[in-house]
Amino acid sequence: xxxxxxxxxxxxxxxxxxxxxxxxxxxxxxxxxxxxxxxxxxxxxxxxxxxxxxxxxxxxxxxxxxxxxxxxxxxxxxxxxxxxxxxxxxxxxxxxxxxxxxxxxxxxxxxxxxxxxxxxxxxxxxxxxxxxxxxxxxxxxxxxxxxxxxxxxxxxxxxxxxxxxxxxxxxxxxxxxxxxxxxxxxxxxxxxxxxxxxxxxxxxxxxxxxxxxxxxxxxxxxxxxxxxxxxxxxxxxxxxxxxxxxxxxxxxxxxxxxxxxxxxxxxxxxxxxxxxxxxxxxxxxxxxxxxxxxxxxxxxxxxxxxxxxxxxxxxxxxxxxxxxxxxxxxxxxxxxxxx
Amino acid sequence: xxxxxxxxxxxxxxxxxxxxxxxxxxxxxxxxxxxxxxxxxxxxxxxxxxxxxxxxxxxxxxxxxxxxxxxxxxxxxxxxxxxxxxxxxxxxxxxxxxxxxxxxxxxxxxxxxxxxxxxxxxxxxxxxxxxxxxxxxxxxxxxxxxxxxxxxxxxxxxxxxxxxxxxxxxxxxxxxxxxxxxxxxxxxxxxxxxxxxxxxxxxxxxxxxxxxxxxxxxxxxxxxxxxxxxxxxxxxxxxxxxxxxxxxxxxxxxxxxxxxxxxxxxxxxxxxxxxxxxxxxxxxxxxxxxxxxxxxxxxxxxxxxxxxxxxxxxxxxxxxxxxxxxxxxxxxxxxxxxx
Numbered sequence: 001x002x003x004x005x006x007x008x009x010x011x012x013x014x015x016x017x018x019x020x021x022x023x024x025x026x027x028x029x030x031x032x033x034x035x036x037x038x039x040x041x042x043x044x045x046x047x048x049x050x051x052x053x054x055x056x057x058x059x060x061x062x063x064x065x066x067x068x069x070x071x072x073x074x075x076x077x078x079x080x081x082x083x084x085x086x087x088x089x090x091x092x093x094x095x096x097x098x099x100x101x102x103x104x105x106x107x108x109x110x111x112x113x114x115x116x117x118x119x120x121x122x123x124x125x126x127x128x129x130x131x132x133x134x135x136x137x138x139x140x141x142x143x144x145x146x147x148x149x150x151x152x153x154x155x156x157x158x159x160x161x162x163x164x165x166x167x168x169x170x171x172x173x174x175x176x177x178x179x180x181x182x183x184x185x186x187x188x189x190x191x192x193x194x195x196x197x198x199x200x201x202x203x204x205x206x207x208x209x210x211x212x213x214x215x216x217x218x219x220x221x222x223x224x225x226x227x228x229x230x231x232x233x234x235x236x237x238x239x240x241x242x243x244x245x246x247x248x249x250x251x252x253x254x255x256x257x258x259x260x261x262x263x264x265x266x267x268x269x270x271x272x273x274x275x276x277x278x279x280x281x282x283x284x285x286x287x288x289x290x291x292x293x294x295x296x297x298x299x300x301x302x303x304x305x306x307x308x309x310x311x312x313x314x315x316x317x318x319x320x321x322x323x324x325x326x327x328x329x330x331x332x333x334x335x336x337x338x339x
Numbered sequence: 340x341x342x343x344x345x346x347x348x349x350x351x352x353x354x355x356x357x358x359x360x361x362x363x364x365x366x367x368x369x370x371x372x373x374x375x376x377x378x379x380x381x382x383x384x385x386x387x388x389x390x391x392x393x394x395x396x397x398x399x400x401x402x403x404x405x406x407x408x409x410x411x412x413x414x415x416x417x418x419x420x421x422x423x424x425x426x427x428x429x430x431x432x433x434x435x436x437x438x439x440x441x442x443x444x445x446x447x448x449x450x451x452x453x454x455x456x457x458x459x460x461x462x463x464x465x466x467x468x469x470x471x472x473x474x475x476x477x478x479x480x481x482x483x484x485x486x487x488x489x490x491x492x493x494x495x496x497x498x499x500x501x502x503x504x505x506x507x508x509x510x511x512x513x514x515x516x517x518x519x520x521x522x523x524x525x526x527x528x529x530x531x532x533x534x535x536x537x538x539x540x541x542x543x544x545x546x547x548x549x550x551x552x553x554x555x556x557x558x559x560x561x562x563x564x565x566x567x568x569x570x571x572x573x574x575x576x577x578x579x580x581x582x583x584x585x586x587x588x589x590x591x592x593x594x595x596x597x598x599x600x601x602x603x604x605x606x607x608x609x610x611x612x613x614x615x616x617x618x619x620x621x622x623x624x625x626x627x628x629x630x631x632x633x634x635x636x637x638x639x640x641x642x643x644x645x646x647x648x649x650x651x652x653x654x655x656x657x658x659x660x661x662x663x664x665x666x667x668x669x670x671x672x673x674x675x676x677x678x
Contacts, residue, residue, distance in 0.1 A: 139519060205564075225512040225544075230549070231572075231573040233570075234569075238578075241608050255595060269580050
């Protein structure tokens with residue numbers, strides 16, 4: 001029931017996702033009076049979907065704590081419970097981010113060794129795409145949080161994206177070791193020392209994100225959220241300027257017409273719907289957040305992300321790798337090594 | 340002598356800047372063996388320029404503290420001294436940012452009531468341009484620093500850009516009052532209470548920068564540096580994708596050819612050289628940093644920024660406004676008011 005165009009776009013996304021993930025089965029939580037007619041128009045979805053009726057839903061304006069307290073019968077909460085109970089392999093929601101984070105953390109708990117889950121997403125780069133985390137779940141992060149994000153991101157890139165030896169960078173204001181905040185410098189020191197097979201690139205700068213310098217971009221939730229939204233805003237600005245330019249004269253308009261397939265390809269490459277589906281990594285269960293303002297195509301991508309997380313057993317790998325890191329490279333252990 | 344293509348591009352920039360600012364006179368600090376032949380090729384510049392010879396210059400790899408200690412005869416230091424001594428009205432340099440900041444702060448000191456100078460620059464927006472600060476001078480900022488940045492930025496927008504009533508926003512992860520770090524929440528509380536004629540918009544998000552939601556974007560140096568470079572990287576990525584698309588087929592290439600004037604206008608609007616010239620606001624003297632990798636056109640814009648700062652007496656206004664704010668709205672004063 002979450003998102004600006006729900007539940008219509010949710011069901012449309014389910015329909016589209018079946019092309020890529022034909023084996024998917026759905027539990028659909030929400031108001032059956034609204035959901036039943038929608039399924040009536042999507043027979044293929046209806047055949048693999050079970051509606052779980054609840055009249056309650058979390059509103060966008062609800063505070064996380066409030067949703068946690070009084071949303072026990074909300075569609076969001078019941079969907080998370082289904083993951084906890086093993087009825088569902090993962091949840092995808094376009095609803096209130098703070099509420100989803102709080103409820104999922106409360107119900108599913110975090111993986112052993114992970115203090116705080118992080119929001120991760122794909123970002124477009126010159127060479128394809130990179131994973132970036134955290135994007136706003138944790139406003140203030142210490143070095144240990146950043147190290148945990150690095151491990152989770154690296155495992156994700158290896159397991160889900162199939163990269164053999166993904167590189168990890170920490171976002172900073174300069175590439176030199178001496179620059180930046182204490183938390184990023186300390187996290188870099190731990191990652192440089194670790195025995196894990198992490199290809200730690202070191203520090204990267206803001207322009208390295210789009211350049212695709214590393215496969216995994218690690219940052220705190222404050223910086224990550226602002227950087228991601230700044231990138232989105234810049235892409236939108238550029239697109240607007242391009243449109244202005246191409247409609248500025250009849251000759252330009254003719255040129256744009258001839259170049260239309262090429263421009264459509266460009267639009268497709270920068271389309272935020274392609275990158276929809278932020279993962280709440282570090283939870284003991286699969287949980288994906290769709291952008292609230294997306295449409296069916298965007299939501300189908302978020303379902304695809306969820307399916308990828310499920311089929312690649314990413315959480316089991318995070319658990320195993322983090323257990324190893326925890327033994328080898330805590331700050332205390334590093335101090336022991338040094339003495 | 341600073342910057343990748345110095346001193347050639349510096350002298351080229353001086354030449355170009357004379358078109359817009361014909362009354363400018365220059366003191367040019369550096370190696371006269373390299374500077375004299377350059378001036379020989381630019382008669383118009385030579386007529387208004389006095390070379391101050393020094394063989395020393397700060398290197399890009401020099402640490403700020405090292406440059407401060409051993410760079411007493413460097414071209415950078417002598418140029419700053421000239422501002423301090425009243426020989427020059429302002430300095431512009433494409434050299435080592437950290438060294439420039441450290442030396443300028445040491446020699447010129449800060450304005451009364453300003454603890455730390457901030458690096459500020461123009462950023463392109465949908466509606467024109469906004470001022471953004473801090474961009475990396477201060478990695479960790481408390482609420483008082485952010486309030487000072489807001490005052491400096493607001494005065495700048497009013498005095499230099501000529502906006503009657505510029506709006507100021509603080510960069511955060513959400514627009515709601517409850518979101519974000521303590522420092523941004525405390526700064527917002529002070530700005531909401533102040534008696535200054537500051538049109539405080541409240542919090543903005545990353546995508547509000549390019550949207551031009553406010554005239555002045557206030558943030559800490561860590562976030563600001565990363566956001567600015569992320570925007571630059573995204574614009575470059577978009578430009579690269581556009582080029583790829585338009586050269587992908589003969590028809591697209593024909594279309595691009597027809598749309599060339601329009602595409603050039605787009606390129607011009609996003610050209611980083613147009614926005615070159617970061618101001619070190621809060622110093623008791625005018626100091627502007629050019630991008631090190633720029634060319635003559637970019638450097639001429641940095642000279643233009645310096646000239647604007649000089650002719651609008653922005654520092655006198657910051658002093659006056661900050662003195663007023665300091666009396667009315669320190670956290671202690673706010674507490675007094677509340678009780």
